[in-house]
Amino acid sequence: MIFNREATQFLEQWANSQYRKPLVLRGARQVGKSTLVRQFSEHFDLFVELNLEREATLVRLFETAKSVESLLEVIKVEQRIARFPGRTLIFIDEIQNSPRAIWMLRYFYEEFPELHIIAAGSLLEFALGEVKSFPVGRVQFYYLHPLNFSEFLQWKGEDLLLEYYQTTPLPVAVNEALFKVYHDYLIVGGMPEAVQRFVEENSMGGLSEVYDSIWTSYLEDAEKYARNSEERNLLRFVLQVSPFQSGRITFNNFGESSYSSREVSKALRLLAQARILRILYPTTQVEIPIMPDMKKSPKLQFLDTGLLIHTLDVRAELIDVGDLQGLFNGRLVEHHLIQEFATSFTSKDYSPRFWVRQKGGSNAEVDLVYQYGTLVIPVEIKSGPQGRLRSLHQFVERSPHHYAVRFLRNEFSIEQHTTPGGKDYILMNLPYFLMGRIESYVKYLIERFPI
Numbered sequence: 001m002i003f004n005r006e007a008t009q010f011l012e013q014w015a016n017s018q019y020r021k022p023l024v025l026r027g028a029r030q031v032g033k034s035t036l037v038r039q040f041s042e043h044f045d046l047f048v049e050l051n052l053e054r055e056a057t058l059v060r061l062f063e064t065a066k067s068v069e070s071l072l073e074v075i076k077v078e079q080r081i082a083r084f085p086g087r088t089l090i091f092i093d094e095i096q097n098s099p100r101a102i103w104m105l106r107y108f109y110e111e112f113p114e115l116h117i118i119a120a121g122s123l124l125e126f127a128l129g130e131v132k133s134f135p136v137g138r139v140q141f142y143y144l145h146p147l148n149f150s151e152f153l154q155w156k157g158e159d160l161l162l163e164y165y166q167t168t169p170l171p172v173a174v175n176e177a178l179f180k181v182y183h184d185y186l187i188v189g190g191m192p193e194a195v196q197r198f199v200e201e202n203s204m205g206g207l208s209e210v211y212d213s214i215w216t217s218y219l220e221d222a223e224k225y226a227r228n229s230e231e232r233n234l235l236r237f238v239l240q241v242s243p244f245q246s247g248r249i250t251f252n253n254f255g256e257s258s259y260s261s262r263e264v265s266k267a268l269r270l271l272a273q274a275r276i277l278r279i280l281y282p283t284t285q286v287e288i289p290i291m292p293d294m295k296k297s298p299k300l301q302f303l304d305t306g307l308l309i310h311t312l313d314v315r316a317e318l319i320d321v322g323d324l325q326g327l328f329n330g331r332l333v334e335h336h337l338i339q340e341f342a343t344s345f346t347s348k349d350y351s352p353r354f355w356v357r358q359k360g361g362s363n364a365e366v367d368l369v370y371q372y373g374t375l376v377i378p379v380e381i382k383s384g385p386q387g388r389l390r391s392l393h394q395f396v397e398r399s400p401h402h403y404a405v406r407f408l409r410n411e412f413s414i415e416q417h418t419t420p421g422g423k424d425y426i427l428m429n430l431p432y433f434l435m436g437r438i439e440s441y442v443k444y445l446i447e448r449f450p451i
Helices: 007-016 033-043 056-064 068-079 099-111 124-128 149-155 159-165 172-188 192-201 207-220 229-244 261-273 305-312 328-342 390-398 432-448
Strands: 023-026 046-051 088-093 116-121 140-143 277-280 299-302 353-359 362-372 375-381 403-408 413-418 424-431
Touching (some): 023 033, 033 088, 033 116, 046 068, 056 068, 056 099, 068 099, 099 116, 149 159, 149 172, 149 432, 159 172, 159 432, 172 192, 172 305, 172 328, 172 424, 172 432, 192 207, 207 229, 207 305, 229 261, 229 299, 229 305, 261 277, 299 305, 328 362, 328 432, 353 390, 362 390, 362 432, 375 390, 390 403, 424 432
Parallel strands (some): 023 116, 023 140, 046 088, 375 403, 403 424
Antiparallel strands (some): 277 299, 413 424
């Protein structure tokens, strides 16, 4: 079976564009950047891979080359290439190991536009500060995430369910079939190696081995972005206790430690730079722009729910559970839906926002806000078939529009509601697995019930 990624479609458009620039793939370790490029290289006459982590001589080559032209001549000699044919793809992997290589990307664009250049770096953000002049406007970024539900369906060979999944609105008849696959997807997670192992073995038995390896590599990476042993120990501690912090967090007394707020805050931001987790700050806005309130307590969002489940050591207990939303106060489903939402952002580094109102002893929190055009749509994630709407009502009463979305263990439906303050609004209910299709469904809602 061929395990394709949706990013391949983007790469094809990029490769054929007359406005093509060197492409930088960004994303955490082991989300499949290198594999994606190697598979895509089959469309080219020549593929040259330069791994700056495995081959120290290549780093020296970039650091000492006087120009891109001289660099390419040496590469030809080293790779025994007489010339670069019509369609040549050069892949510079782990480019963060050479700040000069990052800097030189602009000259590939200006002097050799016929070459297809892709660079990737799991820890790229740590190297950007060392680049003397980042090639702004001379490169293009693409953010690669763990597999989304659509890709999971494709990797499992569920072509018919994928076709239904991509239909708006979804036929009721396939609802339960998709819930069953989604149940596996949430537990397996979206890390490519884990999904491939699950699909090939038709079993979750090998997942612990895969995730042990991934988790160990993340802990070992602390060596690469810590300045000293104390900072390394802090990073490892914060990474190890972060999975156990549910809901909104405070930096002070984090994980019941004696580390200061400043130390914890810095460690979390370093882990966010490594893209292992996100720090999600709330917003108090009901209109654009959706500005984060950095003074309010944030939430932590891990790279992948499968990795989170592994670190919590609860996978075996989840396999036979019918509705995962009922466990851990709904934490796993909420975490996964926000992960699924984030995967739709590939051209920019985006952190989802949740909404809060904390005034006069009355607290309200909406799980997610989604910007559709100029509208800020409140999105709730609820347990079971229903769930209370108190916080959603507070948002709706302050909003200039009358739309809201709720994800739950139920079928697609559209309802009319009225807030306690007397405002009528339209509530669209979506089954959990449709988060990746939220744009299509909000468009459908607005077209049916225009403002």
